[in-house]
Amino acid sequence: MSPLLHNLVICFDSSGNTILDLAGKLAPQNKLNLVSGPAFQMQQELQWFKEVKQIVPSTFWKRLNLEMKDPYVVFTEEHEKLKVDGEKWMKDTSSSCTIAAALIATIAFAAAITVPGGNNQQSGLPIFSANIGFIIFAISNAASLFTSSTSLLVFLSVLTSRYAEEDFLHTLPRSLILGLLTLFLSITSMIISFSATVYIMYGQKKAWVLLPVATMACLPITSFVLLQFPLLVALISSTYGAGIFRN
Structure with a gap:
């Protein structure tokens, strides 16, 4: 020096x-x-x-x-007041995301039980099990269920955190990053699962239905990216980037 x-x-x-x-x-x-x-x-x-x-x-x-x-x-x-305000902001954000993750997990679980087309009464297997669309549906629905459940658990851990001063440095931002990423993956997987279901039911006889469905399927993904992606970028930059010490 x-x-x-x-x-x-x-x-x-x-x-x-x-x-x-x-x-x-x-x-x-x-x-x-x-x-x-x-x-x-x-x-x-x-x-x-x-x-x-x-x-x-x-x-x-x-x-x-x-x-x-x-x-x-x-x-x-x-920093006593700032810490209290930061805790409130974290809990409000996590509560909102917890509701979304819980809804997606519920929908994904219900879709796994009531598969598109129903089951064969003799074998019990799904009627469209050999269809490529059904395979895509099964994989994406499982991914949606698992990622939404993970997101739900992560946000619950944020809500039950001790909120010590040191937690605001890495622990809480890291949990929020993981929660938002898994929530985005669950939304994307849910949309893919729904699109695959539409393809199974109407894709072969009414192909014109696929175009508006594919277009509208991009709306929730685009909305999430536009609304929540800046927050995710800010979290990653402030936690893992150079932060206030960048040149």
């Missing part, structure tokens, strides 16, 4: 605060507004605190200022 930075690291102000104590203070609102959502803001504050901690001597990590507070206490007190 340069001599100037070295002096900055080991010095403290009139209140006995080191730069780690100052990093533990809540950022001004104009800096917080650079990222949207209190959970992202909490994550950014933690990233900044951890980055400053790396250049501060370890003897300063527990050093008390004139108010008899160490940097960790300063950070906790300054």
Whole structure:
């Protein structure tokens, strides 16, 4: 480090605060507004605190200022409200996604029981079991059930999380990323399963039906990408990217 930075690291102000104590203070609102959502803001504050901690001597990590507070206490007190707001945002988002995942899992389970075309009364096997469309239906419906169930469990884990400060750095964003990805896969698989069912029932005799069905099938997938993909990109970028330290 340069001599100037070295002096900055080991010095403290009139209140006995080191730069780690100052990093533990809540950022001004104009800096917080650079990222949207209190959970992202909490994550950014933690990233900044951890980055400053790396250049501060370890003897300063527990050093008390004139108010008899160490940097960790300063950070906790300054970010108490932001932590509560971040917890509320996480729970609201997870609750909404949990409802969607539960509906998809219910639909996929019902579709697996009542297969298109019904079953052969003598053998009990599906009537269209040899049809390529039925194979696509079976695979996509199973994928929809498994991914929606996984998404449901992931979002439930977010709802029941302890919501400690450290959880906002990696644990909670990682769970939200996994939940959104599996939810997107379940929606896509559900649409493919429905399209395969339409093909089985009408594709061979009324081929003109497939075009509007295929067109409309793209609507929910496109809507999810447009509405939720920016959130997913922001989560991945802030958790695994360079974040606020990018060049």
